[in-house]
Amino acid sequence: MNRKAQAAKAETPKQTDMLLRQFIGYNMKRAYLQVQEDMARTLEPLGLRVGTFSALAVIMGSPGISQTQLSEVLNIKRSGVVVVVDDLERAGAVERKPVRTDRRAYALHVTQEGSQLWKRAEAAVQAHEAALFTDLEAPEQRALQELLVRAARSAKHTREAGK
Amino acid sequence: MNRKAQAAKAETPKQTDMLLRQFIGYNMKRAYLQVQEDMARTLEPLGLRVGTFSALAVIMGSPGISQTQLSEVLNIKRSGVVVVVDDLERAGAVERKPVRTDRRAYALHVTQEGSQLWKRAEAAVQAHEAALFTDLEAPEQRALQELLVRAARSAKHTREAGK
DNA sequence: TACTTATTGTTCATTGACATAACAATCATG
DNA sequence: CATGATTGTTATGTCAATGAACAATAAGTA
Numbered sequence: 001m002n003r004k005a006q007a008a009k010a011e012t013p014k015q016t017d018m019l020l021r022q023f024i025g026y027n028m029k030r031a032y033l034q035v036q037e038d039m040a041r042t043l044e045p046l047g048l049r050v051g052t053f054s055a056l057a058v059i060m061g062s063p064g065i066s067q068t069q070l071s072e073v074l075n076i077k078r079s080g081v082v083v084v085v086d087d088l089e090r091a092g093a094v095e096r097k098p099v100r101t102d103r104r105a106y107a108l109h110v111t112q113e114g115s116q117l118w119k120r121a122e123a124a125v126q127a128h129e130a131a132l133f134t135d136l137e138a139p140e141q142r143a144l145q146e147l148l149v150r151a152a153r154s155a156k157h158t159r160e161a162g163k
Numbered sequence: 164m165n166r167k168a169q170a171a172k173a174e175t176p177k178q179t180d181m182l183l184r185q186f187i188g189y190n191m192k193r194a195y196l197q198v199q200e201d202m203a204r205t206l207e208p209l210g211l212r213v214g215t216f217s218a219l220a221v222i223m224g225s226p227g228i229s230q231t232q233l234s235e236v237l238n239i240k241r242s243g244v245v246v247v248v249d250d251l252e253r254a255g256a257v258e259r260k261p262v263r264t265d266r267r268a269y270a271l272h273v274t275q276e277g278s279q280l281w282k283r284a285e286a287a288v289q290a291h292e293a294a295l296f297t298d299l300e301a302p303e304q305r306a307l308q309e310l311l312v313r314a315a316r317s318a319k320h321t322r323e324a325g326k
Numbered sequence: 327t328a329c330t331t332a333t334t335g336t337t338c339a340t341t342g343a344c345a346t347a348a349c350a351a352t353c354a355t356g
Numbered sequence: 357c358a359t360g361a362t363t364g365t366t367a368t369g370t371c372a373a374t375g376a377a378c379a380a381t382a383a384g385t386a
Contacts, residue, residue: 016225016236020217024292025198027308031315032195035188054183062179073179077345082365104352104363129187135317140310145190147307152194154298243373245336267334267381
Protein backbone atom coordinates (compact mmCIF):
# COMPACT_ATOMS: atom_id res chain seq x y z
CA MET A 1 0.00 0.00 0.00
CA ASN A 2 1.36 3.40 -0.89
CA ARG A 3 1.55 6.49 1.27
CA LYS A 4 -1.58 8.17 0.03
CA ALA A 5 -3.69 5.09 0.62
CA GLN A 6 -2.20 4.62 4.07
CA ALA A 7 -2.97 8.20 4.96
CA ALA A 8 -6.55 7.81 3.81
CA LYS A 9 -6.99 4.69 5.92
CA ALA A 10 -5.47 6.35 8.93
CA GLU A 11 -7.84 9.29 8.86
CA THR A 12 -10.75 9.25 11.24
CA PRO A 13 -13.33 7.36 9.19
CA LYS A 14 -15.66 10.21 8.40
CA GLN A 15 -19.21 8.93 8.42
CA THR A 16 -19.87 9.28 4.78
CA ASP A 17 -23.15 7.35 4.92
CA MET A 18 -24.79 9.64 7.46
CA LEU A 19 -27.74 10.31 5.18
CA LEU A 20 -28.43 6.60 4.96
CA ARG A 21 -28.14 5.72 8.62
CA GLN A 22 -31.48 7.33 9.35
CA PHE A 23 -33.20 4.50 7.50
CA ILE A 24 -34.08 1.21 9.10
CA GLY A 25 -33.89 -0.44 5.70
CA TYR A 26 -30.27 0.55 5.27
CA ASN A 27 -29.19 -0.72 8.67
CA MET A 28 -31.16 -3.87 8.10
CA LYS A 29 -29.41 -4.49 4.82
CA ARG A 30 -25.96 -3.99 6.28
CA ALA A 31 -26.60 -6.29 9.18
CA TYR A 32 -28.28 -8.86 6.99
CA LEU A 33 -25.46 -9.03 4.49
CA GLN A 34 -22.88 -9.44 7.22
CA VAL A 35 -24.79 -12.27 8.82
CA GLN A 36 -25.80 -13.97 5.61
CA GLU A 37 -22.29 -14.19 4.27
CA ASP A 38 -20.98 -15.79 7.43
CA MET A 39 -23.93 -18.14 7.62
CA ALA A 40 -23.11 -19.44 4.17
CA ARG A 41 -19.55 -20.12 5.22
CA THR A 42 -20.72 -21.94 8.31
CA LEU A 43 -22.99 -24.22 6.33
CA GLU A 44 -20.68 -24.90 3.43
CA PRO A 45 -18.62 -27.62 5.14
CA LEU A 46 -21.89 -29.45 5.76
CA GLY A 47 -22.82 -29.29 2.09
CA LEU A 48 -25.70 -26.92 2.78
CA ARG A 49 -26.59 -23.49 1.51
CA VAL A 50 -28.87 -21.10 3.37
CA GLY A 51 -31.79 -22.10 1.19
CA THR A 52 -31.37 -25.83 1.67
CA PHE A 53 -30.73 -25.36 5.38
CA SER A 54 -34.04 -23.52 5.73
CA ALA A 55 -35.93 -26.09 3.71
CA LEU A 56 -34.46 -28.91 5.78
CA ALA A 57 -35.57 -27.15 8.94
CA VAL A 58 -39.12 -26.74 7.72
CA ILE A 59 -39.41 -30.34 6.56
CA MET A 60 -38.02 -31.45 9.92
CA GLY A 61 -40.73 -29.43 11.65
CA SER A 62 -43.53 -30.47 9.30
CA PRO A 63 -43.00 -34.00 8.04
CA GLY A 64 -45.09 -34.82 4.99
CA ILE A 65 -45.33 -31.20 3.85
CA SER A 66 -45.86 -30.69 0.11
CA GLN A 67 -43.60 -28.67 -2.13
CA THR A 68 -46.29 -26.06 -2.66
CA GLN A 69 -46.73 -25.61 1.07
CA LEU A 70 -42.99 -25.44 1.48
CA SER A 71 -42.81 -22.71 -1.14
CA GLU A 72 -45.33 -20.66 0.84
CA VAL A 73 -43.45 -21.02 4.10
CA LEU A 74 -40.14 -20.12 2.51
CA ASN A 75 -41.62 -17.30 0.46
CA ILE A 76 -40.28 -18.59 -2.82
CA LYS A 77 -41.99 -19.95 -5.93
CA ARG A 78 -42.74 -23.60 -6.50
CA SER A 79 -40.20 -23.75 -9.28
CA GLY A 80 -37.55 -22.63 -6.84
CA VAL A 81 -38.47 -25.34 -4.38
CA VAL A 82 -37.77 -28.00 -6.98
CA VAL A 83 -34.06 -27.29 -7.13
CA VAL A 84 -33.78 -27.01 -3.37
CA VAL A 85 -35.48 -30.35 -2.82
CA ASP A 86 -33.49 -31.89 -5.65
CA ASP A 87 -30.39 -30.77 -3.84
CA LEU A 88 -31.47 -32.20 -0.49
CA GLU A 89 -32.60 -35.43 -2.10
CA ARG A 90 -29.33 -35.81 -3.93
CA ALA A 91 -27.58 -35.39 -0.59
CA GLY A 92 -29.75 -38.15 0.85
CA ALA A 93 -31.22 -35.80 3.44
CA VAL A 94 -34.87 -35.84 2.36
CA GLU A 95 -37.07 -38.00 0.16
CA ARG A 96 -40.20 -37.42 -1.88
CA LYS A 97 -42.81 -39.96 -0.88
CA PRO A 98 -45.94 -40.45 -2.94
CA VAL A 99 -49.21 -39.25 -1.45
CA ARG A 100 -51.96 -41.83 -1.57
CA THR A 101 -54.76 -39.29 -1.85
CA ASP A 102 -53.14 -37.12 -4.53
CA ARG A 103 -50.92 -38.59 -7.17
CA ARG A 104 -49.66 -35.17 -8.27
CA ALA A 105 -48.11 -34.26 -4.95
CA TYR A 106 -45.14 -35.43 -2.94
CA ALA A 107 -44.89 -35.71 0.83
CA LEU A 108 -41.47 -34.55 1.90
CA HIS A 109 -39.72 -36.43 4.67
CA VAL A 110 -36.32 -36.13 6.30
CA THR A 111 -34.28 -39.32 6.24
CA GLN A 112 -32.28 -40.69 9.14
CA GLU A 113 -29.20 -39.26 7.53
CA GLY A 114 -30.94 -35.92 7.01
CA SER A 115 -31.98 -35.81 10.62
CA GLN A 116 -28.40 -36.16 11.75
CA LEU A 117 -27.31 -33.59 9.23
CA TRP A 118 -29.88 -31.21 10.66
CA LYS A 119 -28.62 -31.74 14.19
CA ARG A 120 -25.11 -30.90 13.13
CA ALA A 121 -26.23 -27.90 11.09
CA GLU A 122 -28.43 -26.55 13.86
CA ALA A 123 -25.61 -26.81 16.36
CA ALA A 124 -23.19 -25.19 13.95
CA VAL A 125 -25.45 -22.23 13.28
CA GLN A 126 -26.27 -21.83 16.97
CA ALA A 127 -22.58 -21.73 17.80
CA HIS A 128 -21.97 -19.41 14.92
CA GLU A 129 -24.60 -16.91 15.97
CA ALA A 130 -23.46 -17.03 19.56
CA ALA A 131 -19.97 -16.11 18.43
CA LEU A 132 -21.20 -13.56 15.94
CA PHE A 133 -23.25 -11.57 18.40
CA THR A 134 -20.96 -11.66 21.43
CA ASP A 135 -21.21 -7.88 21.63
CA LEU A 136 -24.95 -8.19 22.33
CA GLU A 137 -26.15 -9.35 25.73
CA ALA A 138 -28.68 -12.17 25.75
CA PRO A 139 -31.64 -9.86 26.53
CA GLU A 140 -30.57 -7.60 23.71
CA GLN A 141 -30.49 -10.51 21.33
CA ARG A 142 -34.00 -11.44 22.38
CA ALA A 143 -35.12 -7.85 21.94
CA LEU A 144 -33.62 -7.78 18.46
CA GLN A 145 -35.38 -11.02 17.60
CA GLU A 146 -38.72 -9.69 18.71
CA LEU A 147 -38.32 -6.35 16.97
CA LEU A 148 -37.35 -8.06 13.74
CA VAL A 149 -40.41 -10.28 13.87
CA ARG A 150 -42.67 -7.36 14.59
CA ALA A 151 -41.05 -5.20 11.93
CA ALA A 152 -41.59 -7.90 9.33
CA ARG A 153 -45.18 -8.31 10.43
CA SER A 154 -45.81 -4.59 10.38
CA ALA A 155 -44.34 -4.29 6.92
CA LYS A 156 -46.42 -7.20 5.69
CA HIS A 157 -49.58 -5.70 7.20
CA THR A 158 -49.02 -2.33 5.64
CA ARG A 159 -48.28 -3.78 2.27
CA GLU A 160 -51.31 -6.01 2.21
CA ALA A 161 -53.54 -3.17 3.39
CA GLY A 162 -52.26 -0.70 0.81
CA LYS A 163 -52.55 -3.18 -1.97
CA MET B 164 -59.92 -22.22 -5.23
CA ASN B 165 -61.17 -25.71 -4.44
CA ARG B 166 -62.40 -27.09 -1.14
CA LYS B 167 -59.20 -28.73 -0.09
CA ALA B 168 -57.17 -25.58 -0.64
CA GLN B 169 -59.71 -23.48 1.21
CA ALA B 170 -59.66 -25.83 4.13
CA ALA B 171 -55.89 -25.72 4.29
CA LYS B 172 -55.89 -21.92 4.31
CA ALA B 173 -58.55 -21.79 7.01
CA GLU B 174 -56.59 -23.98 9.39
CA THR B 175 -54.74 -22.30 12.19
CA PRO B 176 -51.42 -21.54 10.50
CA LYS B 177 -49.25 -24.07 12.27
CA GLN B 178 -45.85 -22.61 12.85
CA THR B 179 -43.96 -24.80 10.50
CA ASP B 180 -40.80 -22.73 10.68
CA MET B 181 -40.37 -23.04 14.42
CA LEU B 182 -36.90 -24.51 14.08
CA LEU B 183 -35.80 -21.48 12.12
CA ARG B 184 -37.28 -18.78 14.32
CA GLN B 185 -34.60 -19.35 16.92
CA PHE B 186 -32.05 -17.80 14.57
CA ILE B 187 -31.46 -14.10 14.31
CA GLY B 188 -30.28 -14.60 10.75
CA TYR B 189 -33.61 -16.07 9.69
CA ASN B 190 -35.67 -13.29 11.22
CA MET B 191 -33.31 -10.75 9.77
CA LYS B 192 -33.72 -12.21 6.32
CA ARG B 193 -37.50 -12.22 6.50
CA ALA B 194 -37.67 -8.64 7.71
CA TYR B 195 -35.08 -7.50 5.24
CA LEU B 196 -36.81 -9.02 2.24
CA GLN B 197 -40.12 -7.46 3.20
CA VAL B 198 -38.60 -4.02 3.56
CA GLN B 199 -36.35 -4.26 0.56
CA GLU B 200 -39.12 -5.16 -1.82
CA ASP B 201 -41.24 -2.22 -0.74
CA MET B 202 -38.31 0.12 -0.84
CA ALA B 203 -37.71 -0.77 -4.46
CA ARG B 204 -41.32 0.00 -5.28
CA THR B 205 -41.10 3.35 -3.51
CA LEU B 206 -38.02 4.38 -5.45
CA GLU B 207 -39.10 3.12 -8.84
CA PRO B 208 -41.28 6.12 -9.75
CA LEU B 209 -38.24 8.30 -9.13
CA GLY B 210 -36.12 6.26 -11.49
CA LEU B 211 -33.96 4.95 -8.67
CA ARG B 212 -33.10 1.50 -7.44
CA VAL B 213 -31.89 0.75 -3.93
CA GLY B 214 -28.31 0.68 -5.11
CA THR B 215 -28.43 3.99 -6.93
CA PHE B 216 -30.36 5.58 -4.07
CA SER B 217 -27.64 4.58 -1.64
CA ALA B 218 -24.88 5.80 -3.91
CA LEU B 219 -26.62 9.12 -4.40
CA ALA B 220 -26.88 9.53 -0.63
CA VAL B 221 -23.20 8.86 -0.09
CA ILE B 222 -22.10 11.23 -2.85
CA MET B 223 -24.41 13.88 -1.39
CA GLY B 224 -22.75 13.44 1.96
CA SER B 225 -19.20 13.26 0.60
CA PRO B 226 -18.83 15.43 -2.49
CA GLY B 227 -15.73 14.63 -4.50
CA ILE B 228 -15.55 11.03 -3.31
CA SER B 229 -13.84 8.60 -5.68
CA GLN B 230 -15.39 5.45 -7.05
CA THR B 231 -13.04 3.27 -5.08
CA GLN B 232 -13.96 5.01 -1.85
CA LEU B 233 -17.61 4.72 -2.77
CA SER B 234 -17.21 0.99 -3.32
CA GLU B 235 -15.78 0.66 0.19
CA VAL B 236 -18.61 2.57 1.81
CA LEU B 237 -21.26 0.61 -0.06
CA ASN B 238 -19.49 -2.70 0.44
CA ILE B 239 -19.45 -3.59 -3.23
CA LYS B 240 -16.62 -4.05 -5.72
CA ARG B 241 -15.29 -1.26 -7.89
CA SER B 242 -16.66 -2.95 -10.98
CA GLY B 243 -20.10 -2.77 -9.45
CA VAL B 244 -19.79 0.92 -8.74
CA VAL B 245 -19.22 1.63 -12.41
CA VAL B 246 -22.72 0.61 -13.45
CA VAL B 247 -24.30 2.43 -10.53
CA VAL B 248 -22.50 5.66 -11.33
CA ASP B 249 -23.20 5.18 -15.04
CA ASP B 250 -26.84 4.95 -14.16
CA LEU B 251 -26.83 8.07 -12.01
CA GLU B 252 -24.83 9.98 -14.58
CA ARG B 253 -27.21 8.98 -17.35
CA ALA B 254 -30.04 10.31 -15.21
CA GLY B 255 -28.18 13.59 -14.86
CA ALA B 256 -27.98 13.22 -11.09
CA VAL B 257 -24.22 13.02 -10.66
CA GLU B 258 -21.14 13.80 -12.71
CA ARG B 259 -17.59 12.50 -12.85
CA LYS B 260 -15.21 15.41 -12.58
CA PRO B 261 -11.51 14.97 -13.32
CA VAL B 262 -9.14 15.12 -10.38
CA ARG B 263 -6.20 17.46 -10.92
CA THR B 264 -3.82 15.49 -8.74
CA ASP B 265 -4.67 12.06 -10.15
CA ARG B 266 -5.63 11.57 -13.74
CA ARG B 267 -6.87 8.02 -13.13
CA ALA B 268 -9.55 8.96 -10.66
CA TYR B 269 -12.87 10.76 -10.83
CA ALA B 270 -14.37 13.04 -8.23
CA LEU B 271 -18.07 12.35 -7.97
CA HIS B 272 -20.43 15.26 -7.51
CA VAL B 273 -24.20 15.57 -7.30
CA THR B 274 -25.70 17.99 -9.80
CA GLN B 275 -28.41 20.52 -9.04
CA GLU B 276 -30.87 18.13 -10.56
CA GLY B 277 -29.49 15.26 -8.55
CA SER B 278 -29.78 17.26 -5.37
CA GLN B 279 -33.46 17.82 -5.94
CA LEU B 280 -33.91 14.18 -6.83
CA TRP B 281 -32.28 13.25 -3.55
CA LYS B 282 -34.63 15.51 -1.60
CA ARG B 283 -37.64 13.89 -3.19
CA ALA B 284 -36.24 10.39 -2.70
CA GLU B 285 -35.29 11.00 0.91
CA ALA B 286 -38.77 12.31 1.69
CA ALA B 287 -40.37 9.40 -0.11
CA VAL B 288 -38.38 6.80 1.78
CA GLN B 289 -38.94 8.57 5.10
CA ALA B 290 -42.68 8.57 4.50
CA HIS B 291 -42.50 5.00 3.34
CA GLU B 292 -40.70 3.76 6.43
CA ALA B 293 -43.01 5.72 8.70
CA ALA B 294 -45.97 3.97 7.11
CA LEU B 295 -44.24 0.61 7.02
CA PHE B 296 -43.42 0.50 10.71
CA THR B 297 -46.58 1.96 12.18
CA ASP B 298 -46.83 -1.05 14.46
CA LEU B 299 -43.58 -0.05 16.13
CA GLU B 300 -43.50 2.87 18.53
CA ALA B 301 -40.84 5.50 17.95
CA PRO B 302 -38.62 4.30 20.81
CA GLU B 303 -38.88 0.78 19.49
CA GLN B 304 -37.80 1.91 16.07
CA ARG B 305 -34.81 3.62 17.59
CA ALA B 306 -34.01 0.50 19.60
CA LEU B 307 -34.19 -1.60 16.45
CA GLN B 308 -31.91 0.83 14.65
CA GLU B 309 -29.32 0.69 17.39
CA LEU B 310 -29.45 -3.08 17.73
CA LEU B 311 -29.04 -3.51 14.00
CA VAL B 312 -26.01 -1.26 13.95
CA ARG B 313 -24.45 -3.06 16.87
CA ALA B 314 -25.26 -6.47 15.43
CA ALA B 315 -23.59 -5.57 12.16
CA ARG B 316 -20.59 -4.21 14.04
CA SER B 317 -20.35 -7.28 16.23
CA ALA B 318 -20.56 -9.55 13.22
CA LYS B 319 -17.89 -7.59 11.41
CA HIS B 320 -15.61 -7.66 14.45
CA THR B 321 -15.96 -11.35 14.93
CA ARG B 322 -15.33 -12.08 11.31
CA GLU B 323 -12.24 -9.93 11.10
CA ALA B 324 -10.88 -11.40 14.31
CA GLY B 325 -11.40 -14.99 13.24
CA LYS B 326 -9.94 -14.43 9.84
C1' DT C 327 16.74 8.61 -13.71
C1' DA C 328 14.76 3.94 -15.04
C1' DC C 329 12.00 0.35 -13.65
C1' DT C 330 9.02 -2.14 -10.82
C1' DT C 331 4.94 -2.38 -8.26
C1' DA C 332 0.15 -0.40 -6.96
C1' DT C 333 -3.99 1.73 -7.86
C1' DT C 334 -8.06 3.54 -10.68
C1' DG C 335 -11.69 2.82 -13.49
C1' DT C 336 -13.38 -0.22 -16.94
C1' DT C 337 -15.10 -4.37 -19.67
C1' DC C 338 -16.59 -8.96 -20.02
C1' DA C 339 -17.85 -13.41 -18.53
C1' DT C 340 -19.86 -15.77 -14.76
C1' DT C 341 -22.46 -16.72 -10.71
C1' DG C 342 -26.50 -17.36 -7.51
C1' DA C 343 -30.84 -16.77 -6.26
C1' DC C 344 -34.64 -15.87 -7.75
C1' DA C 345 -39.02 -15.08 -11.04
C1' DT C 346 -42.10 -16.14 -15.27
C1' DA C 347 -44.19 -18.85 -18.55
C1' DA C 348 -45.49 -22.93 -20.46
C1' DC C 349 -46.48 -27.90 -19.84
C1' DA C 350 -48.38 -32.81 -18.70
C1' DA C 351 -50.51 -35.27 -15.14
C1' DT C 352 -53.91 -35.24 -12.00
C1' DC C 353 -57.70 -33.61 -9.21
C1' DA C 354 -62.20 -31.07 -8.12
C1' DT C 355 -66.62 -29.49 -9.32
C1' DG C 356 -70.89 -28.13 -11.66
C1' DC D 357 -68.16 -35.96 -17.95
C1' DA D 358 -66.50 -31.54 -19.26
C1' DT D 359 -64.22 -27.69 -17.60
C1' DG D 360 -61.27 -25.38 -14.69
C1' DA D 361 -57.57 -25.64 -10.80
C1' DT D 362 -53.65 -27.41 -8.79
C1' DT D 363 -48.98 -30.00 -8.49
C1' DG D 364 -44.55 -30.52 -9.79
C1' DT D 365 -41.45 -29.71 -13.50
C1' DT D 366 -38.59 -27.64 -17.25
C1' DA D 367 -36.72 -23.97 -19.77
C1' DT D 368 -35.69 -19.31 -19.93
C1' DG D 369 -34.89 -14.73 -18.25
C1' DT D 370 -33.59 -11.25 -14.84
C1' DC D 371 -31.02 -8.78 -11.51
C1' DA D 372 -27.31 -7.74 -8.54
C1' DA D 373 -23.06 -8.82 -7.60
C1' DT D 374 -18.37 -11.07 -8.32
C1' DG D 375 -13.76 -12.17 -10.51
C1' DA D 376 -10.37 -11.79 -13.90
C1' DA D 377 -8.17 -9.28 -17.12
C1' DC D 378 -6.80 -4.71 -19.05
C1' DA D 379 -4.86 0.21 -20.22
C1' DA D 380 -3.73 4.40 -18.10
C1' DT D 381 -1.57 6.45 -14.52
C1' DA D 382 0.74 7.04 -10.05
C1' DA D 383 4.06 5.80 -6.34
C1' DG D 384 8.09 3.53 -4.59
C1' DT D 385 12.84 1.86 -5.34
C1' DA D 386 17.51 0.85 -7.06
